Amino acid sequence: MAPLDTGSADRAEILSVDALVRHFSKRRAHPFAKSEVIRAVDGISFDLREGETLGLVGESGCGKTTTGRLVLGIDEPTGGTVRFDGKAVSGMSAAAWRDLRRDMQMIFQDPMGALDPRMTVAAQIEEPLKIHGIGTKDERRAKVLDMLAAVGLPEPIRTRYPHELSGGQQQRVVIARALILKPRLIVCDEPVSALDVSVQAQVVNLLADLQAKFNLAYLFISHDLKVVRHLSHRVAVMYLGEIVETGPRDALFDNPLHPYTQALMSAVPVPDPEADHQRIILTGDPPSPINPPTGCRFHTRCSYAEAVCAEKAPALKTAGHDQRVACHIVDGTITPRRTAAAGG
Ligand code: SF4
DSSP states (O other): OOOOOOOOTTSOEEEEEEEEEEEEEEOOSSTTSOOEEEEEEEEEEEEEETTOEEEEEOSTTSSHHHHHHHHTTSSOOSEEEEEETTEEOTTOOHHHHHHHTTTEEEEOSOHHHHSOTTSOHHHHHHHHHHHTTOSOHHHHHHHHHHHHHHTTOOGGGGGOOGGGSOHHHHHHHHHHHHHTTOOSEEEEESTTTTSOHHHHHHHHHHHHHHHHHHTOEEEEEOSOHHHHHHHOSEEEEEETTEEEEEEEHHHHHHSOOSHHHHHHHHTSOOSOTTSOOOOOBOOSOOOOSSSOOSSSTTTTTOTTOOHHHHHSOOOOEEETTTEEEOOTTTTTSSOOOOOSSSBO
């Protein structure tokens, strides 16, 4: 694994998310049905610095993708603030968002779905330049060729259509199109999970190289912890719309403190078969975000839960190696004693 510089505190902050909330009203089955609220994102805070990757992890439905959409203004928050370069972006006009798009881009999970099947590779990569009125035809062509080289695609590929490319090539075109405007922040939403295992590592290494070359900040959303460990400087763990633990990559992987993080990390394969490694199997599915459990939302699946866990929500507190953890064990309210909810 390539060593990552985790001492990035001296870099300029580019993104700041404060108490971000997104609730959705669930469509009522009939006019007299009780209205229900889906608490997709429920008061999360984090920041991101230039040239840094924050890995956002958690099970399906925990609010990771909604968070990415809120950061990029694809969806509007119910509460809280997103700041880019210190300026609040939520509620901005369409024109202001259009300008900001140059700095903030997204790479999606499904490259074929993200590309226009009727446009050639060159036309897709050039399109953002045209939309923003950048350069002459010749200048745009030169930029497209430079970008093809930057993402490791041969020049003749520019005349091809998406269906003529492999999955890895398609994702490289998506990355080239995202980078052509020289953004500073990219939200990567499961960017390699739809690719063959054989090409995943190539695309992950490409993302790392491009970050170093262009000083990009990545909000890297993924359920693949091996990839997150490879790319991230810091990691935030989400459970049912909340962040339960955040901190430097190595601290989270080597010394996870929240019982949910411990269960996630225990699922990562270790290369040494002799190593003492015990997988923690969580019982049950995550509860519904419509009626999340009271107190600590993880208490219905936590093997250490005690009565107070169902009554009082733990706050994120600093602990361990620069981690911030929301758990009554970590804040000293209870002592760890394994109960029945999950097994090791
Ligand atoms: Fe488990 Fe209680 Fe900590 Fe929640 S607060 S993670 S239920 S021990």
